[in-house]
Amino acid sequence: MSEEEFYAELERRRLVALWRVVRGLMPSQPQSRFVPHLWRWKDLQALATSAAELVVVDRAAERRVLGLENPGVPGSCAATPTLWAAVQILLPGEVAPAHRHSQGAVRFILQGEGAYTTVEGEKHVMRRGDLILTPPWLWHDHGNVGQEPTIWFDGLDIPLVGLLDASFFEQFHEEAQPAGDAPNHRWSYPWTETAPTLMRLGEGDASPFDDLALQYVNASGGPVLPTLACWVQRLRPGVRTRAHRHVSSAVYVVFEGSGFSVLGGERFSWGPGDMFAVPPWTWHEHANSSSEREAILFSIQDAPVLRALGLYREEAYEADGGRQPVAREFTGRLAPGVIAPVVDVPERFNAAAFFADRHLAEGRGGRTVFRYRGRAVTYAQLAERVNRFGNALRDLGVEVENRVLLILPDCPEFAEVFWGAIKIGAVPVPVNPWLRGADYAFLLEDSRAKAAVATAEAAAQIAPVRDQCRSLRHIIVVGDRFPNALGYEDLLARASASLEPADTSRDDVALWGYTSGSTGKPKAAVHLQQDLLQAADLVGRQIFGITHDDLIFSASKLFFVYGLGNSLYFPARVGAASVLVPERIEAERAFEV
Incomplete structure (x- = not known):
């Protein structure tokens, strides 16, 4: 029996091969399709x-x-x-x-x-x-x-x-x-009795995650119903709680006051009567925006079910003083054909400033962004070298919308070049670092790249065809020196570490990604500045479920658009880290990593 016949027979017999579906049935952590x-x-x-x-x-x-x-x-x-x-x-x-x-x-x-x-x-x-x-x-x-x-x-x-x-379900034999x-x-629990008890709570009763909270209980001291718990909590003026998450879900009702909650990195501003859902295993924290008035939230939660089944689990958000990075403000608009909330991207938006610089401004500069050959690179170190390379490109005459061919394996320098080009409004064009000279000649001429950043090996392939590349002005080599090429580290050493991002819009071009050319010559697919944030939120966060404490390894390389998201801007969206491996990935090497 062939493999194809075997699986066909399983289907006929209404059998399922667990090894084909186990990852979806038993994920490493909850991956709810429900969204805040x-x-x-x-x-x-x-x-x-x-x-x-x-x-x-x-x-x-x-x-x-x-x-x-x-x-x-x-x-x-x-x-x-x-x-x-x-x-x-x-x-x-x-x-x-x-x-x-x-x-x-x-x-x-x-x-x-x-x-x-x-x-x-x-x-x-x-x-x-x-x-x-x-x-x-x-x-x-x-x-x-x-x-x-x-x-x-x-x-x-x-x-x-x-x-x-x-x-x-059954109807009563009379109307009432x-x-x-x-x-x-x-x-029943009259508010005239609940409110005084809630107001008597003081500093010593405060929870770091909920401030002052009361659970409604039954006569035995348990939850009000076997499947539902009810809580009322009081957020004192100016209080912002720490983030945590648990496998139970909740729906909140704002009874009094105004403020906001950060749910999975998204800020939800609320006022009296508003209601919001917190799906399972979603980071959440709450804040009272007023410096004078209290805010009161009522909530229902399914924790009793999880506890009864022995499935309840919770954890605190340990990074950055318990505060999540906030990516955007909830608007409630939905994109046609998209089941998740549309990602609101500001009109003026520079992807490099968002993905590289934001972590410094929000206090995460010391977090690791890459693990590479036994060393850790922090977000602060990356941001400085991004600035230096962006300034180096400007010093070489690279301007807004000029293309920069990026011919590097997976390494920190790839990210420095990629974000450095985008930060000045130039357009990085990542391509395979293991091609031949004729391939590079086509890509350089088709993209009209003004500069190419390459390994010495790739530069050796370009050298014989350089005269065919009419727009190419500079070859910058990472690593070993190469004749008639600029040294990458030399350029960075001379460049300033301070760089303001170009005033790009969300609809300006961020990068070109070439197709593989399986049906002809490779074709450039244009990606806008906002596309990176859209993909990071709708795929990286909502489908892959990447969070700040994840470490990502992708067998797909950075020069592929899929690998580019996996290892670069999906993790950077939430302050996570990725493992970069420069060589080609075979199965044995992947297991080693």
């Missing part, structure tokens, strides 16, 4: 009001609810892998019919007076800030005897119960249950 996202209260409130005009609450509709759907997983009807989050509105005089279901639910009241929830015959009045529970398989209905609409936040474990195929008072608040 924020929903604005002004939009939620306006659309809930519109829904109240269009939809009648009856047995056909059951509830007038708008669910928060995570843009990372369209069609999921979920905010995180296990959590349903939503807003519900009930108008004066309306009754949401009684029913029960397998899913547990919590209700956090945001607006209005006069509504109530009846749970197993006990009526709980709904006031702003109150938390009301409807545990699994208990009868419950909602009514509004007040004079204004009531809006609340719904949190349920719908995705989890659905994943387990454990959902049951017979109801009496609930003097013991068995299923």
Whole structure:
């Protein structure tokens, strides 16, 4: 039986070869398709009001609810892998019919007076800030005897119960249950009792990750529901917490105040009523922007499930005083055909300044950017040599949009040349360092490169064809000296270590990447300044899941655009490090690395 026949037979027998799928089934760490996202209260409130005009609450509709759907997983009807989050509105005089279901639910009241929830015959009045529970398989209905609409936040474990195929649902035989008072608040936590307890917390109660936080507990001291935990936290004026992450997910509601949260390196500014999702294993930290007012956040979390299964894990962000590097501000816009949030790139943008210089400004200059032949190169060392090479190019007459052919193996000098050219607005053109003279002649002539940075071996290939390259003015050799060529280290020694980036726009050209030429002569593919950040966020961060504490090794070389992302700008996006190996990579060498 051939290999092809073997796998075809497995498919016919409905069998799966684990060795072909194990990496996807058991990744080294959580790799959620769900992404951090924020929903604005002004939009939620306006659309809930519109829904109240269009939809009648009856047995056909059951509830007038708008669910928060995570843009990372369209069609999921979920905010995180296990959590349903939503807003519900009930108008004066309306009754949401009684029913029960397998899913547990919590209700956090945001607006209005006069509504109530009846749970197993006990009526709980709904006031702003109150938390009301409807545990699994208990009868419950909602009514509004007040004079204004009531809006609340719904949190349920719908995705989890659905994943387990454990959902049951039943309607009550009447529209509403017979109801009496609930003097013991068995299923409710009035804000009039929660707020004083929260305000009594002081400095000695503060968490470095949440500041002053209270967990709602049941009569036994455990989470409010077996699958859901509820928290309320108070961020004191000016406080910014440290970042951490855990395998549980959460949805937050801003009850009071304004501030921002950094979720996976993205800054989400929020105000009263806004809601945001934190997927599993996502770095997150919170800050109160006000120097005078408190900020209060309510949240639902699925930690009880993870703890019960023995899967709970968390860790603190140790670098940079516990503060993540912030790459961009969340806007909420989505790109057509893209499931992840579009990356907002400023109009004026220089990729070298972002990927190389930013780490110094944000205090990460001492972090390792490359491991190369037994030594570590820091972001600060890289930035200085990038500046020196950019100045050296300018001194040689290389101008904005001039091409610079980059003929080097994987080494720190490759990055110095690449970012140095981009920083002055020139265009690096990475190519294979193991080609022949005729190939280099074509590439130099086609790109009209004004300078070439090469190894001595590549320079030896170029020398016999140099006269054919009409635009070429300078050959710069890294390593051994070569006749009629400039020495790389000599140029850097004479150049200034200070360099302001060119005033490039996000739509200016950053680099050319040549195709392999398998169907003819190689063709140059143009990449813009913003393309590097787009790819780093949408591929490096969201698909590969690269974080600041990763060490990256790529068998694909830097002169390939794929390898360029893997080893250079994907890690640089988050302050990670990569291992550079100059020689060709065979299987044995890859295992050694």
